[in-house]
Amino acid sequence: MLTLERLRADHADAVLAFERENRAYFARSVPDRGDAYFTPAGFAARHEALLAEQDAGICHFHVVLDADGHLVGRVNLVDVEDGSAELGYRVGELAAGKGVATAAVAQLCRVAGTAYGLASLVAVTHLDNLASRAVLERNSFTVVEDALVDGRPGVRYRRSRLGH
Incomplete structure (x- = not known):
């Protein structure tokens, strides 16, 4: 059973430890956050x-x-505007491939529609990130267009029915 918790100040130590433990793993598929992010002062800010x-x-x-x-893992909704937001997520290496991202995204879609009153979500991923694409497709996201993601070929997804 997975639990989503809204980010709080007291999550800081656990989030920093998670990001440090998975830095190299994440850097294989997304740009690294940079050394300053991983310092206590940089992370706190x-x-x-x-x-x-x-x-x-x-x-x-x-x-x-x-x-x-x-x-x-972490799941986030950014750039909330006009009833929509962009979905982003990352799951640590030890939890990857075990359905964690799929389950977390499903929970967040429900929360987005019920608690946050959003009507739609968008997400982008690299064209060759088959795991991320599978997570989105398992959660009823559909491809809406090609996109560039960090200068690489990608795809943009959208889901309009939230809260179920």
């Missing part, structure tokens, strides 16, 4: 900024916890 964005209603950030309460 970034975490505070995320919480401020969340308080302003611009974004909704979440941690994904496994049955033992360990942080195994």
